[in-house]
Amino acid sequence: MPPSVRMLLVLSVTVAASADVALSGPASHAVAHADAAVPVAVSQARAKPHSTRFEPTVANPTTATAAQLATGTRSAVLSSRLVPRSTAAQTGKPISRSVVMARAQSWIAEGVPYNRNAYNSDSNGTYRQDCSGFVSMAWSLPSSQANNYGETTGTLTNFATELNSLDDLQPGDMLDNISTHVVLFKGWADANRTTAMILEEAHSGTTAREDDHFYTRNYLSTHRYRPYRYNRIQDAAPPDVTDPDDDPGPLARGRGRGAK
Secondary structure: OOHHHHHHHHHHHHHHHHHHHHHHOHHHHHHHHHHHHOOHHHHHHOOOOOEEEOOOOOOOOOOOOHHHHHHOOOOHHHHHHOOOOOOHHHHOOOEEHHHHHHHHHHHHHHOOEOEEEEEEEEOOEEEEEOHHHHHHHHOOOOOOHHHOOOOOOOOHHHHEEEOOOHHHOOOOOEEEEOOOEEEEEEEEOOOOOOEEEEEEOOOOOOEOEEEOOOOEHHHHHHOOOEEEEEOOEEOOOOOOOOOOOOOOOOOOOOOOOOOO
């Protein structure tokens, strides 16, 4: 064997041995320990989102009105294949606040990209990858081709009751401008409740995310965001009643759309 070949083999063995030592040292232990410490649910959430493009039935499935959804902009052949939505399906189902927040956080962990013309399929179901699809997913609302895989900023209010004030918001409630955008409320970023912490699918080029500085009370008021609570949410906080003569009814007394 020529000397040059022998030297190459020796170097290869040395490099390989060094790599084995490195992987069996403290660094590898740290990596193994980190992997072992990650809960199964989190590990699963880190999987890449499964996005599938589809042809919406309306020009903008994010903010379409009920009337636009009813008429649609689809072919007669496609329309004939859709199953009408029943009244029961439009009521949603009971869900706890903790599950709502966990579902929303899972999309953030997955890094689901914003796309109003695509839906994501995972353990939460199949939902459109835009702001209203995100809230529909978090609330576990009915999703199918018939509603473009999620409700819209205009139809989400059919499943919710408007709150009297921003101060009534609890985790899992939504802040909705029915003409433009909707986000999920997580909490307040400060003791004075001047800035809301929210979870959202924001716009093209971003993934599901959390924000704790953009949605100030002034911004929410100026841009006409209104607070809503899902009608079938569970384990809501009890009313803050200090006077036994006060009305003991729930804090969230919906005014309802169109109410005076």
